Amino acid sequence: xxxxxxxxxxxxxxxxxxxxxxxxxxxxxxxxxxxxxxxxxxxxxxxxxxxxxxxxxxxxxxxxxxxxxxxxxxxxxxxxxxx
Amino acid sequence: xxxxxxxxxxxxxxxxxxxxxxxxxxxxxxxxxxxxxxxxxxxxxxxxxxxxxxxxxxxxxxxxxxxxxxxxxxxxxxxxxxxxxxxxxxxxxxxxxxxxxxxxxxxxxxxxxxxxxxxxxxxxxxxxxxxxxxxxxxxxxxxxxxxxxx
Numbered sequence: 001x002x003x004x005x006x007x008x009x010x011x012x013x014x015x016x017x018x019x020x021x022x023x024x025x026x027x028x029x030x031x032x033x034x035x036x037x038x039x040x041x042x043x044x045x046x047x048x049x050x051x052x053x054x055x056x057x058x059x060x061x062x063x064x065x066x067x068x069x070x071x072x073x074x075x076x077x078x079x080x081x082x083x
Numbered sequence: 084x085x086x087x088x089x090x091x092x093x094x095x096x097x098x099x100x101x102x103x104x105x106x107x108x109x110x111x112x113x114x115x116x117x118x119x120x121x122x123x124x125x126x127x128x129x130x131x132x133x134x135x136x137x138x139x140x141x142x143x144x145x146x147x148x149x150x151x152x153x154x155x156x157x158x159x160x161x162x163x164x165x166x167x168x169x170x171x172x173x174x175x176x177x178x179x180x181x182x183x184x185x186x187x188x189x190x191x192x193x194x195x196x197x198x199x200x201x202x203x204x205x206x207x208x209x210x211x212x213x214x215x216x217x218x219x220x221x222x223x224x225x226x227x228x229x230x231x232x233x
Contacts, residue, residue, distance in 0.1 A: 007134055007206035008217050052220075059139035061202065075136060075204075079220030082133065082164060082205025083119055083176050083196060 001068075003036075005046070006077035009053060012046035022068075029055045030064040032074065052079055084152055085159035085181075090140050092167040095177055104159040104181050111158055113188040116179045117196055123171035129211035131218075133175070135166045136204035147198040151180070154194065155187040162195060164205060197227040 004017045026035045033055075037047045047053060055062050057071040068074065085104060097118060105111050121131050148160050159181035169175055176199070180191040207218040 004136070006136055006204065007208070010134075056136070056139060056204070059136070059142050061143075075139070077136070077204060078206060078217065080201060080204055081207045081218040081220050082135070082203050083200035083224075 001071060002073045004073065004075040006075065008051075008078055009046050009076050012049075013042050020074075027067055028064065029057070029062055029066050029068065029074075032068060033064070033076075046076075053077070054079060084157055086145075086148055087159075087161040087163070088141060088144055088148065089163045090135060090137070090144070091163065091165055094165070094173060095163050097174075097177065100161065100163060100177060101179050104161060104179055108158070110183065111181055112183050113185040114179065114181050115185070115188040115192040116177065117192050118174050119176040119196070121169045121171050121173050121175055127212040128171055128209055130171070131169045131175070132208040132210060133166045133169060134206045134208065135164075139204050140164065140166075143203045144199065147195055147202065150198070151191045151194050155180075155182065155191045157182050157187065157191055160191065160195070162199065164199070164203065166205065168210075194231055197224075197231065200224045201228040 001020060002017060003020045005013050005015060010016050022032055022035050026032050033047050036043045053076055056075040058073050101116060105114055144162050151160060157180055161179040163177040165175055178192050178195045180188040182188040201224055209216045
């Protein structure tokens with residue numbers, strides 16, 4: 001699946017997007033965050049700094065307990081500050 | 084209902100944008116507009132850089148417009164949101180609502196702005212004295228959106 005990162009999440013990971021292939025035990029957004037965090041210091045810095053991160057699956061906002069299912073695109077970003 | 088929804092880099096002109104919303108209509112009593120401007124904080128800000136999630140930004144704004152149209156009898160709704168580098172004094176966002184009576188147009192415009200701030204995927208980065216600092220989401224923005232529930 002495609003993973004997209006925005007704002008300081010993008011800056012800390014050092015990537016705007018990448019293709020990821022999480023193993024079968026990664027079923028929810030929270031599982032995916034835990035799996036990504038273990039991929040390196042940059043991911044740990046983005047996901048493990050205690051700051052709030054939001055997620056979207058196929059461009060719809062989701063909570064951490066949401067099942068990833070057949071989604072093609074996941075995105076992680078800080079709380080929105082538009083308007 | 085006439086809907087205009089754009090996410091763009093370019094500045095916009097208020098008069099040009101709102102003219103088509105009421106053109107040729109004699110049954111409209113209210114047109115409310117809100118323009119959000121890039122605000123300097125005592126000379127500390129040289130520009131804002133607004134990042135967005137292309138595709139999802141339009142989708143979320145569209146969803147919020149649909150919700151507003153379900154709550155109030157609107158004749159037209161417009162949302163234009165910019166991204167990229169925006170200097171103090173320049174417009175960032177335009178919301179316009181059109182209805183037969185003013186109360187619906189006022190309420191719908193405020194609803195649209197309150198929900199856009201908390202659900203549309205845009206992020207502001209500051210350039211200037213606080214160079215590199217991302218604007219933090221505010222608790223009062225969440226509270227403003229929550230007041231419309233229930």
